[in-house]
Amino acid sequence: MIASLDEGNVGGYSVAYGREDIYFPVYVTAALAAIFLTATWITGAIYWLAPAAAAAGFTYYNIPLLEAGRPTIGANQYGIFIQAFGLIRWRAIARIDLVEIAERAMTVHELQIALNAPLGSALVADWRKRPTYRRLMRLPWRMDHRGVVRVNLEPFDRAPDEIHRTFLRMWRYYRS
Incomplete structure (x- = not known):
C-alpha cells in the first residue's frame, strides 16, 4: 500500500502555496518575456533576446508558486x-x-x-x-x-x- 503513494494522493494534512499578491511579479515577468520576444521578432534586433531569456527564466523557475491547489x-x-x-x-x-x-x-x-x-x-x-x-x-x-x-x-x-x-x-x- 505504501508503494502506491505518489505526490498526488498522499492524504492527511496538507499545505499548498498561498494565492497572494506577492506572486504578481511572476505574471509581470511572463508578460515582459512575451514583450521582449515580440520586440525581437518585429525589429529583428537580436539584443532583445537577452532580457527575454532572463524574464522567461525567472518565470519558469517560479512557476511552482502559481500551483496554489497542489499540496506542497x-x-x-x-x-x-x-x-x-x-x-x-x-x-x-x-x-x-x-x-x-x-x-x-x-x-x-x-x-x-x-x-x-x-x-x-x-x-x-x-x-x-x-x-x-x-x-x-x-x-x-x-x-x-x-x-x-x-x-x-x-x-x-x-x-x-x-x-x-x-x-x-x-x-x-x-x-x-
Whole structure:
C-alpha cells in the first residue's frame, strides 16, 4: 500500500502555496518575456533576446508558486511529505524545529526537519527524480550537510506556527 503513494494522493494534512499578491511579479515577468520576444521578432534586433531569456527564466523557475491547489508539504500516518523530495517516515525524524531567520528587513520562518537515519532509509517514498521539464523549477526544500531538511514556510497558505504545531502533534502521535 505504501508503494502506491505518489505526490498526488498522499492524504492527511496538507499545505499548498498561498494565492497572494506577492506572486504578481511572476505574471509581470511572463508578460515582459512575451514583450521582449515580440520586440525581437518585429525589429529583428537580436539584443532583445537577452532580457527575454532572463524574464522567461525567472518565470519558469517560479512557476511552482502559481500551483496554489497542489499540496506542497504535509503529513499523514506514514510521515511528512514534501513535494519533489519524498515521504519521510516518522521514526526517521529526530526533531522538528521552527526557526526564525532575519533576512534584510524581514523575518523568514523555516521548518527544519532533522533526520536520525540515512536518507535512503528515512524515505518511505522517494520523489526526488522529477520530470525533465521540472528540473530547473523552484524546490520547496533544501538539505544541508548535517541531514537537516529545510523548508521555507513563508509562501504557504497557513501560518508557520500552525504548520509547525500540527507536524509536532502528528510526529508525537505517530512515532509512539
